Amino acid sequence: MSLLGLDVGTTGCKAVVFDIEGKVLSAAYREYPLLHPQPGWIELDMRLVLEKIKESIREASSQVKRDSVRALSISTQGEAFVPVDKKGNLLSNSPVSFDNRGEKFVQWWEKALGKERIMKITGMPLHSMFSLNKIMWLKENSPHIYSKTWKFLCCGDLLIYKLGLSPTIDYSLASRTMVFDILKKRWSEEILSRADIDPSLLAEVVPSGTVVGEIPQRIANSLSLPSRVTVVTGGHDQPCGALGAGVKEEGVAMEAIGTVDCIASIFKEPHLNKKMLENNFACYPHTVPQFYITLAFNFTGGSLLKWFRNTLGKEEKEKAKKTGKDVYSILINEATPEPSSLYLLPHFTTTGTPYMDTNSSGAILGLSLNTSKAELIKAILEGISFEMKYNLSLLEEIGIPVNELRAIGGGAKSRKWLQLKADLYGKKMVSLKVSEAASLGAAILAGVATGEYSSIEEAVEATVKTKEVFYPQEEKTRIYEEKFQIYKDIYPTLKSLNHRIRGAAVA
Numbered sequence: 075m076s077l078l079g080l081d082v083g084t085t086g087c088k089a090v091v092f093d094i095e096g097k098v099l100s101a102a103y104r105e106y107p108l109l110h111p112q113p114g115w116i117e118l119d120m121r122l123v124l125e126k127i128k129e130s131i132r133e134a135s136s137q138v139k140r141d142s143v144r145a146l147s148i149s150t151q152g153e154a155f156v157p158v159d160k161k162g163n164l165l166s167n168s169p170v171s172f173d174n175r176g177e178k179f180v181q182w183w184e185k186a187l188g189k190e191r192i193m194k195i196t197g198m199p200l201h202s203m204f205s206l207n208k209i210m211w212l213k214e215n216s217p218h219i220y221s222k223t224w225k226f227l228c229c230g231d232l233l234i235y236k237l238g239l240s241p242t243i244d245y246s247l248a249s250r251t252m253v254f255d256i257l258k259k260r261w262s263e264e265i266l267s268r269a270d271i272d273p274s275l276l277a278e279v280v281p282s283g284t285v286v287g288e289i290p291q292r293i294a295n296s297l298s299l300p301s302r303v304t305v306v307t308g309g310h311d312q313p314c315g316a317l318g319a320g321v322k323e324e325g326v327a328m329e330a331i332g333t334v335d336c337i338a339s340i341f342k343e344p345h346l347n348k349k350m351l352e353n354n355f356a357c358y359p360h361t362v363p364q365f366y367i368t369l370a371f372n373f374t375g376g377s378l379l380k381w382f383r384n385t386l387g388k389e390e391k392e393k394a395k396k397t398g399k400d401v402y403s404i405l406i407n408e409a410t411p412e413p414s415s416l417y418l419l420p421h422f423t424t425t426g427t428p429y430m431d432t433n434s435s436g437a438i439l440g441l442s443l444n445t446s447k448a449e450l451i452k453a454i455l456e457g458i459s460f461e462m463k464y465n466l467s468l469l470e471e472i473g474i475p476v477n478e479l480r481a482i483g484g485g486a487k488s489r490k491w492l493q494l495k496a497d498l499y500g501k502k503m504v505s506l507k508v509s510e511a512a513s514l515g516a517a518i519l520a521g522v523a524t525g526e527y528s529s530i531e532e533a534v535e536a537t538v539k540t541k542e543v544f545y546p547q548e549e550k551t552r553i554y555e556e557k558f559q560i561y562k563d564i565y566p567t568l569k570s571l572n573h574r575i576r577g578a579a580v581a
Contacts, residue, residue, distance in 0.1 A: 076138055077520045078146035078303075079318075079513030080127065081311065082229050084108065084118070084154075084170055087127050089134035090513035091143060094526055096537025098508065099142075102133035109167060114174040117167035120156045123229075124236055128297060136298045145304040147283075147520035149314035149512040150229035152250030155205045157212065157223040158232070165219045168229075169208045176207025183207075186268050194346050195265060197249060197256040197357035197366075201430065204252035210269055223275060230308060231277040237305055238290040241277040246309040246367070248279045249358035256344065256358050256366070282309040282361040283519040283530075306523040308516040309361040312338045312369055317361045317518055318511030319480040320538035322530060327476040328511070329495075329503075331485025334426070335375035335458055337465060339474050340365045349472045353428035353465075361519060362530050368474065370465035371426040374436070376485055378420055378454045379405060386447065406488045409452040413553045416440040416449055418457030419564050421572075427465055429565065435572045439564065455491055456554075459498045460561045466499065478502045482511040489542070497550040498558075507539040514538070 076099055081088045086105040093099055104126035109117040135143055157165040169175060180202050183192060189200040198204055205228065213220045227235060228251065231243040248254040248261075253269075253276065255262040261273050280286075284307045294303055308314055316328040316338040327339040344366045345357050360367040379402055383391060387405060394401035422436035438453060466476055479501060485491050486505050496503040508514050518533040527533035 075144050075526070076142045077517040077526070078131070078135065078143050079510070079515070079517035079520070080131070080146060080148045080233070080308075081314075081510070081512040081516065082123070082127060082148065082150040082233070083311065084151050087123065087130050088510065088513060089127075089130040090510050090517070091134050091138050092514060092517045092537070094521065094536065096508055096514060096539065098510065100134045100137035101510065102130040104130045108170065111167075116170050116173040118154060118170055120164050120168045120232065123168075124233070127233065132298045141300040143299055143303055144526070145306055145520035145524045147306040147308040147516040147523075148230045148233055149308050149311045149516040150233070150247060152228075152247060152310045153203055153205050155209070155226050155228045155251070156232060157219055158225050158227055158235070159222050160224040162235070165222055166212070166216070171203045173208065174202055175211040176202035176204070179207040179210050187265075189351060190348070192252070192265075193351045195255050195262050196252050197344065197346060198252045199351055199354045199356060199430075200252075201354070204250065206252040206265070206269060209271065213271075225277060226275050227277060234286055234305055234307070238293045239287045239305055242284070242286050242307055243277040243279055244282040244284070244307040244309050244361070245279065245359035246282055246313045246361055249356075250310055254279065254358075259359075280307055281363060282307055282313075282359075283363075283523045285523050304520070304524050306520040308519055311512050312336060313361040313367050314515035314519075315482055315512040316340065316367065316515070317530070317534075318508070318513065318515030318538070319482050319506060320534045321480060322362050322365075322534055325475060325477045327479050329462070329479045329481050330483045330511075331376060331481055331491070332483035333375055333377045334371055334373055335462055335485075336369055336371040337462055337476070337479065338367055338369055339469055339476055340367045341474050342366070345472060345474065347472070353468050353472075354430045355427060355469070355472070361515060368469070369427070370462065370469060372420055372458060372461045373424050373426045374420045374422045375458055376483075378422055378458060381422060382451065382454060386450070402484070403488060405451055406455065406490050408448050409455060409490070410446070410448045413550060413557065414449050414452040414456055416445065416453035417557070417561060417564060418453040419568065420454075420457040420461050421565075428468055431569070433573045433576045434565065434569065435575060437564065437568055437572075455494055456498065456557075459495050460558060463499055463558060464562060466501075476501065478504060480504045480506060482506065482509060489544075492542075492544045493547075496544040496546045498554040500546045500551045500555070502546070503544040505541040505544075507541045508537070
């Protein structure tokens with residue numbers, strides 16, 4: 075008996091089959107491109123995405139015994155949606171999170187309801203990324219599509235529908251639309267009324283880990299799945315990843331170290347106060363019942379290492395080619411062992427929390443003729459981590475302390491980076507034996523819903539295994555705390571200048 079966890083991301087999808095002890099039995103990955111049809115538009119061809127998902131399911135399921143997979147669940151990116159007509163046809167491409175077509179409606183909502191009221195209802199800081207603003211854009215700019223729409227479906231509910239079942243969305247993913255009332259656990263009548271959107275255009279909302287039904291035989295055959303596979307609601311990818319990392323109690327958080335560096339922290343009582351709003355921290359239901367979750371993130375994250383590789387890492391790329399080693403591992407291992415004398419502001423794309431400042435820029439301070447490549451690499455790792463340390467300090471001020479971080483993603487494979495984070499944060503970092511945490515989180519939800527585990531707690535105990543623990547080294551933590559006091563002043567000091575530079579570049 076096995077469980078299938080799907081993870082549908084912005085540029086790729088993965089199907090992973092686990093046994094009930096959390097061991098990976100098979101996995102398949104497919105990529106798809108982001109489309110940029112106009113400046114500021116960032117879309118996915120969801121028809122292609124669905125095909126790639128089907129391919130990954132077929133490949134993963136065909137590698138295990140024919141009758142092995144009993145249930146599946148889905149972890150997906152947030153915000154992205156697609157309009158669907160009554161016959162199931164997709165009527166347009168899907169705008170992803172940072173497609174900017176919703177920007178106009180941010181000001182509209184500020185006047186119509188106010189960001190404080192929106193936060194109190196939806197738990198979301200008012201921002202153009204959320205699905206609602208792009209649905210309103212579609213209604214205004216493509217009325218011919220809007221009038222044909224039967225449902226607006228996010229990735230998870232769309233896939234459930236394409237698996238032959240009624241379109242159903244879980245609380246965590248529904249929250250990323252900025253339409254869901256996180257306290258009443260239903261679509262917000264107040265938000266929908268202001269937006270003049272019929273609630274029938276949205277999927278049914280249920281908790282994560284709810285049985286939706288069984289995949290019809292015809293569809294199961296086309297996916298190389300056995301008969302009577304149960305489909306269970308999953309969740310937004312970060313809450314699913316947190317569950318797959320074993321985050322089921324306060325004080326423990328997940329850190330996904332990838333292109334984006336993201337920390338997911340959980341708590342029992344919802345935090346919907348002014349401090350959360352000021353720092354752009356969302357508050358919405360976790361995939362674990364009775365808990366809420368918030369995300370702190372830096373958009374540039376690990377992509378800074380890619381930038382360094384492409385601009386200054388020619389030797390490392392050649393070394394990786396000759397040895398077959400991962401180029402990022404080579405780069406990280408070349409970093410100086412001691413804390414760097416440099417300071418790096420990791421705003422090379424845009425910022426994440428707490429600023430959400432699209433006009434900030436990256437900066438490297440403290441350069442001299444003696445600066446080495448090894449110091450620059452260390453400064454990159456430190457800068458990304460200082461940004462997350464600042465977010466952790468703000469969460470602590472709000473009343474969401476974190477004592478332990480469980481690392482997932484590509485960066486979690488580097489022992490050197492995890493030790494640096496432990497030293498810099500002054501907190502315990504934990505690596506895990508299974509790196510596919512989002513898929514595992516979805517599989518756990520499927521297993522609990524179908525009775526393979528008696529509870530989330532039992533499932534986590536059975537499947538989530540610690541690989542290694544990294545404790546902070548006192549002397550380095552002291553040095554990093556001193557550096558942090560300087561780091562906190564860099565963004566406010568450079569903010570005005572960076573905005574002037576960005577303005578001059580646009581002009």
